[in-house]
Amino acid sequence: EDKVVQSPLSLVVHEGDTVTLNCSYEVTNFRSLLWYKQEKKAPTFLFMLTSSGIEKKSGRLSSILDKKELFSILNITATQTGDSAVYLCAGGTSYGKLTFGQGTILTVHP
């Protein structure tokens, strides 16, 4: 059975802090690792990673994948209150199925 585990489950920081969210996966026929941000309702897409060691960046967010260690991290620098959300990672298979982790709840205090 495919499995994705995220840590920590919750995190409370102050504005300006840097955070690192972790995601480990065991996915048969693995093809991609995806990160989503969920604020209230629908998750919104952040990154998709398919190659090891290549960092993807979008503003203050960045992510990298290690296919040898079956691991990905999501970094957020200079956090803002608007970064408060649930961050989900998912492992994607070659036949289109995503297996999600349980999510990390990030709370950023002013």
Added chain:
Amino acid sequence: DGGITQSPKYLFRKEGQNVTLSCEQNLNHDAMYWYRQDPGQGLRLIYYSQIVNDFQKGDIAEGYSVSREKKESFPLTVTSAQKNPTAFYLCASSPLAGNSGEQYFGPGTRLTVT
């Protein structure tokens, strides 16, 4: 406006009743998915469909049924056999069947069964 719509936003039902959740997309996407989300948990896959008139069970299909008669529509029926149906239900779609890329999510339906 292109996107995925789910209706209704909130749904209340009595135990023992079947209920159907709507999901429509006008993105011309081939694949569609149904997930369930419980408090403090991630998304769990119920059913998915990569082409019209075909669908596959996900990890928690028991007590649910789907149909895919049109490319744009993928309704989910929560049957009375589902033991714990109260949850947040999310529908998603993606452009290419069999491509583990980005999935686009609808706003969700919160189902409460009492």
